[in-house]
């Protein structure tokens with residue numbers, strides 16, 4: 001039996017394992033992963049192309065290296081099919097693994113928008129290292145790419161592709177890129193920067209169908225226009241992987257529901273990372289994971305520790321328009337104050353009584369990141 | 382002089398260049414960067430992760 005059994009070896013699974021090992025040198029620890037269990041930088045999937053990174057060069061640690069470093073059993077290719085919370089075992093095709101405490105670090109699945117056409121299943125998504133390998137292979141000898149989704153990850157891929165010499169068209173139903181993170185004036189600034197970099201934006205439009213042509217693909221917009229490209233990549237969004245937990249009777253909502261101790265509705269089962277919903281928040285980014293792992297490790301080692309989230313700005317990796325955002329909490333009352341400057345724009349979300357609740361800094365205004373971050377309230381105090 | 386790469390986000394710290402905008406002068410060795418320093422791109426703390434020596 002493993003004292004601690006972790007499902008997933010991404011940033012969440014790996015970091016909690018590493019932090020736990022520091023506190024519990026002798027406990028037995030096992031990581032099961034559906035993939036190769038190689039550790040890689042997921043954020044680099046959307047800026048690796050221009051840097052000419054291959055899937056192999058993005059893998060920083062093999063499963064064996066991770067096992068040695070963590071003094072843990074690391075099992076690649078071990079997809080868990082079922083959790084039995086009564087017997088405290090998980091089931092894979094190759095056998096059962098009993099646990100004392102179970103950690104779900106399962107990540108999230110990309111989804112593609114509902115579309116018609118004969119090539120819907122050929123639309124690419126890039127959410128892990130093997131997707132990235134397939135993406136690199138598919139790009140060989142190609143010139144043009146249509147990107148579905150002008151959010152954070154879509155804009156990063158668009159910038160990376162255009163820098164690497166591809167013709168890029170981004171389709172997004174909203175009127176400006178990063179519409180969930182940026183107020184209009186900031187979004188329009190980003191739009192101009194991306195266009196100057198050579199990216200074509202089709203905003204306020206939606207892909208209705210994707211079909212194969214003799215040489216590539218054609219995307220039909222809901223408005224009727226038809227665009228052609230060699231490849232279609234989707235970066236619409238991610239959905240937390242909740243099915244395994246839900247089937248075991250563990251409470252789920254948007255993500256696997258956990259409290260401040262990252263504990264699910266089953267007291268022996270915990271969750272963090274892209275699969276988890278912490279006090280109602282699904283935050284699929286690096287910093288929430290690091291903070292969650294730092295709290296969960298002592299909890300697993302016997303000292304219950306609640307997670308705290310400081311303000312956690314996210315850097316958007318669009319070199320054509322350096323951007324850092326720290327969106328206000330959903331439902332915050334207040335308004336955006338916009339300060340354009342030479343070569344940039346600062347947007348501050350202010351409460352009625354004048355407190356800073358969030359920001360978006362673009363171009364030269366990114367220099368104010370540190371000063372403004374210090375003035376933000378914590379995300380979870 | 383070495384370069385180190387953040388394993389979380391790929392940010393590269395080049396000792397030869399430093400990070401003048403954060404008050405870290407050119408030539409500052411990785412070991413001399415304060416423990417409370419964090420990666421300017423992903424925010425991960427120095428103490429929290431390994432920097433890969435890539436050059």
Ligand SMILES: Cc1cc2nc3c(=O)[nH]c(=O)nc-3n(C[C@H](O)[C@H](O)[C@H](O)COP(=O)(O)OP(=O)(O)OC[C@H]3O[C@@H](n4cnc5c(N)ncnc54)[C@H](O)[C@@H]3O)c2cc1C
Nearest residue numbers: 008009010011012034035042043080107273274284285286
């Ligand atoms: C292209 C891209 C760029 C990004 N850029 C940034 C950025 O710049 N800054 C930032 O803060 N965040 C960024 N993010 C978000 C950040 O990378 C993620 O929040 C983080 O990597 C998620 O880690 P995770 O461990 O929760 O999930 P994952 O890394 O997805 O790990 C999930 C693990 O679970 C395993 N698994 C799944 N199902 C099973 C099963 N049934 N049985 C066993 N194992 C299973 C998988 O094999 C995998 O090991 C980016 C994300 C993407 C996709």
